[in-house]
Amino acid sequence: MxxxxxxxxxxxxxxxxxxxxxxxxxxxxxxxxxxxxxxxxxxxxxxxxxxxxxxxxxxxxxxxxxxxxxxxxxxxxxxxxxxxxxxxxxxxxxxxxxxxxxxxxxxxxxxxxxxxxxxxxxxxxxxxxxxxxxxxxxxxxxxxxxxxxxxxxxxxxxxxxxxxxxxxxxxxxxxxxxxxxxxxxxxxxxxxxxxxxxxxxxxxxxxxxxxxxxxxxxxxxxxxxxxxxxxxxxxxxxxxxxxxVPDFASFAARYREPASDDATRDDPAITRLAQSLTAGLADPRAKARALYDWVRLNIRYVALFLGETAAIPHKAADILRNRYGDCKDDVALYGALLAAVGIRSEPVLLDLGPYYSLPDVPGYGASAINHAIIWIPELSQFADATAGGTEFGYLPSGVMDRPALLVDDGVLARTPATQLRERTARMQIDVDENGTAHYAYRVEDAGFTAEVERNMFRRATRQRAQQIAASRLLQTGLHGSAQLRTGDVAATGGPFAASMQGSVPHLIWPDGTSAVPALTSLAGGMGSQVEAWLAEPLRTQPWVCIGGEFDETLEMTLPRFARVTDLPGDSTVEDRMLAFSSRYVFDSATRTLQVRRHLRAAFGHQMCSADEFAALKDDLVRIERDLDAEVVVRAAGAR
Missing domain, CATH: 2.60.40.3140 (Immunoglobulin-like)
Incomplete structure (x- = not known):
């Protein structure tokens, strides 16, 4: 078919x-x-x-x-x-x-x-x-x-x-x-x-x-x-x-000519909005960010593929009045707002999805051109205003590392292959004399995932946010309570932090031997990432590899009845794409266990080959084994 x-x-x-x-x-x-x-x-x-x-x-x-x-x-x-x-x-x-x-x-x-x-x-x-x-x-x-x-x-x-x-x-x-x-x-x-x-x-x-x-x-x-x-x-x-259509230059021209024929780009309502949003801002980047944030948070996105209907944007004034549009409409309105404050931009046509190349001949389709974003030459910056969860200066992963047709220039460029992604997690656990663990957990995202996380909680009801917290605890294999607090969800950029606290009954049994997971983060940390990479024991097909840097720490205070009988050993992995280290320290005087892990994954692209997976697999398995490590604890007097 x-x-x-x-x-x-x-x-x-x-x-x-x-x-x-x-x-x-x-x-x-x-x-x-x-x-x-x-x-x-x-x-x-x-x-x-x-x-x-x-x-x-x-x-x-x-x-x-x-x-x-x-x-x-x-x-x-x-x-x-x-x-x-x-x-x-x-x-x-x-x-x-x-x-x-x-x-x-x-x-x-x-x-x-x-x-x-x-x-x-x-x-x-x-x-x-x-x-x-x-x-x-x-x-x-x-x-x-x-x-x-x-x-x-x-x-x-x-x-x-x-x-x-x-x-x-x-x-x-x-x-x-x-x-x-x-x-x-x-x-x-x-x-x-x-x-x-x-x-x-x-x-x-x-x-x-x-x-x-x-x-x-x-x-x-x-x-x-x-x-x-x-x-x-x-x-x-x-x-x-x-x-x-014989080539991409001709394809770009056919999009450019009708798309540029919009007299409403200079509509007074658009000009007034652009000037009010950028009042007091002198830096072009700050102006572009302010306009981008307004579009992504105020124009409802209608998720139709570009090319399923006529590839001509609606009038910019109509998009502003209706407060909705598809990808080409977001580009049209954002471009008009930028022009109103003297910033030039041009539409960009590309594929949105798990495809990292285009056919040799131009056309619309699921694995061909189906999406529009914008290019701001003055800032050397791509922007996708349809992505409500993407901070200005970053791109959704679905449009990263792929050919991009610059409509005004009629040439193929390429979107960035990598962008900043950092996650820092701190887990503190105090286990009482009944073996119940009382935990406090804080995770901070920086880079492109920060706004993804913030936007999820921005759009979540209070009940939904608490369900997310409970799910992250349960996905880690722990059964207990979870209460969530987040940073400012009204912000539109910068790092984002969320914290959880609660209790987990019977983490350690007072009358026997317990294997306690040496967790340095809940679901979504480096454990989740490595698990996704190792989802297949053998790969024969290219796979998605998005890198990042993770720093995770656990501090666990054990009850007086418990003594540590088995502590995992430190681990180090170093190769061209991966760097990982872990360190375990137990202070018997304070009965405190400290675990520190660091992972840096730098693939240099988003589509990795089966050969790259084969080269990485042994190191990934070593990292996974460390992330699954347990501390064996025995109750005093237990046999």
């Missing part, structure tokens, strides 16, 4: 697209943890036949014909194929269903009735009227069981192109076995089609009657699963990008 700008998708694929759309992942989370069938196992479903025919006019109008047969091979495959969606833009497109039916294993046919076909609003529009043109035609198939097939054929007509005189389409495998897929692009003979094909076999173009047909065939058996923490499949796997 093709996954391009117009398609029919199954429930699982649609949900994956929905949650991927312009979402910024937390640094410790893997970008992709999809589990697919390994090559030696049975896949849930199979694409038996998939034909996509695009007839493209010289003005960029398109008639698309899709004919697909999917087969459910297991019970879980039934859920994958029993409901499908056809996305379309109701303002410029029409969809005609030609055939929708279930073919039972015995060959009997069960047509889809009109009651099982309905249109629903694209959920990512978030109720914003300016984005209600996206619609999902939902097709619910009857009598689907293991071994059954669903057949869907439809025609979609787009009379008005998203970009006049252009056509582009991205195809990514749906990662289910494909027995036969063919993509056909029929264009005027004087409009060449440029292609970047990996795994898709191009047939010789055929020209007749003033038109040329370009065809690509694709077949694939079961896919190996995506490894935990792996980058997006299109970084190394199969992909097809076709476009009538």
């Amino acid at each position: 093709a996954t391009g700008e117009s398609e029919a998708v199954g429930v699982a694929a649609w949900l994956a697209m929905l949650f991927a759309a312009c979402v910024v992942a937390l640094p410790l989370l893997a970008f992709a943890d999809e589990i697919t069938t390994a090559s030696d196992e049975r896949a849930p479903a199979t694409i038996e036949r998939d034909v996509h025919l695009f007839t493209i006019g010289k003005d960029g109008s398109v008639e698309e014909y899709d004919d697909t047969v999917l087969r459910a091979d297991t019970a879980s495959g039934v859920d994958d194929i029993a409901q499908r969606y056809v996305w379309f833009n109701r303002d410029i497109e029409q969809v005609q269903l030609l055939s929708a039916e279930t073919i039972a294993p015995d060959g009997s046919v069960h047509p889809v009735g009109p009651e099982a076909i309905r249109d629903v609003q694209e959920p990512r529009s978030a109720g914003a009227p300016s984005f209600e043109d996206g619609v999902l035609r939902t097709v619910i198939f009857p009598a689907v069981e293991s071994g059954a097939r669903v057949h869907l054929a439809f025609r979609k007509t787009r009379a008005k192109p998203l970009q006049a005189g252009t056509f582009a389409y991205l195809v990514e495998p749906a990662r289910v076995p494909v027995e036969s897929q063919r993509l056909i692009f029929d264009l005027p003979a004087d409009v060449p089609l440029h292609a970047d094909a990996r795994g898709y076999v191009a047939l010789p173009p055929v020209s007749e009657n003033g038109r040329t047909r370009y065809e690509f065939d694709y077949r694939h058996g079961p896919y190996a699963r995506l490894e935990a923490g792996a980058v997006g499949y299109a970084n190394w796997g199969d992909r097809l990008m076709v476009s009538t």
Whole structure:
């Protein structure tokens, strides 16, 4: 099944697209943890036949014909194929269903009735009227069981192109076995089609009657699963990008010309707002920061991929009045505010997601260009105003270390590969004579994660904040109480600290031997980071590696009845990318255990290779072993 700008998708694929759309992942989370069938196992479903025919006019109008047969091979495959969606833009497109039916294993046919076909609003529009043109035609198939097939054929007509005189389409495998897929692009003979094909076999173009047909065939058996923490499949796997735009400079020009045609950029309301927000500020960087903070905290973000609708921003004055917009709208309004105080900026087009390269030919798509941010030449600074949890001067990890098309210059640059990230944790534990631990914990983030953390608590209710605290204690393996206090959530920059306190019953048993974890932080510290890196015992795929510096300390006072019988040894790890040290000291006079750990991870990029993982693995395992260390304590008189 093709996954391009117009398609029919199954429930699982649609949900994956929905949650991927312009979402910024937390640094410790893997970008992709999809589990697919390994090559030696049975896949849930199979694409038996998939034909996509695009007839493209010289003005960029398109008639698309899709004919697909999917087969459910297991019970879980039934859920994958029993409901499908056809996305379309109701303002410029029409969809005609030609055939929708279930073919039972015995060959009997069960047509889809009109009651099982309905249109629903694209959920990512978030109720914003300016984005209600996206619609999902939902097709619910009857009598689907293991071994059954669903057949869907439809025609979609787009009379008005998203970009006049252009056509582009991205195809990514749906990662289910494909027995036969063919993509056909029929264009005027004087409009060449440029292609970047990996795994898709191009047939010789055929020209007749003033038109040329370009065809690509694709077949694939079961896919190996995506490894935990792996980058997006299109970084190394199969992909097809076709476009009538010859190069990125031309692509930038086609975005730049209509985007710059906005007379409301000089609207008095925009000028007044910009001047009021920057009153008393002389430094251009301070002005840019003040305007950025206002946009990210006051303009509601509608998370639609760039290119799913017309790639022309709404008018800056309308965006300000409505207080919402998608990525290109945020760029338009922020750029207008900057211009009002004499700071030049330009839009930047790139990919938001786990993809660190672009196809060789330009176009929109999930693993191609799908997001817009801004470049401020005077400050040599990228900024993504859609990211409510990112401080000015930093970028969300989802747009770091990747090609970026500067729209005004028409050239490809690259966003920074690394940025500051530091975390300092201090844990103090006093264990009373009943073995109950009373703890106080303080963690401070600096660098790009500080505002991520602050923004999470800024948007959390008091109840939700306490739930976060309880969860962090529980994820560490401790059962007890937790009360949370945070730093100033109204601030928009600088380090951010949060503290927790509470108690954990029975950390040490008064009548026996206890193995006490030598914790220097709760969940989210270096232990969580190393655990994410080691999520796979062996890696064959590129993986996400975001570095940082961690400093953690534990001070634990033991009760009088306890004596330490086993203390972990100090540890040191040093290699090109990692530096780690730990030190354990027990003062028998004060009955105090002190543990100090330090980790510095400097990968130099965000996408690491399988070979880099193999080189790091032994050191990571040594670090993990130290982080899991326990202090053995025996009660006096216990045998």
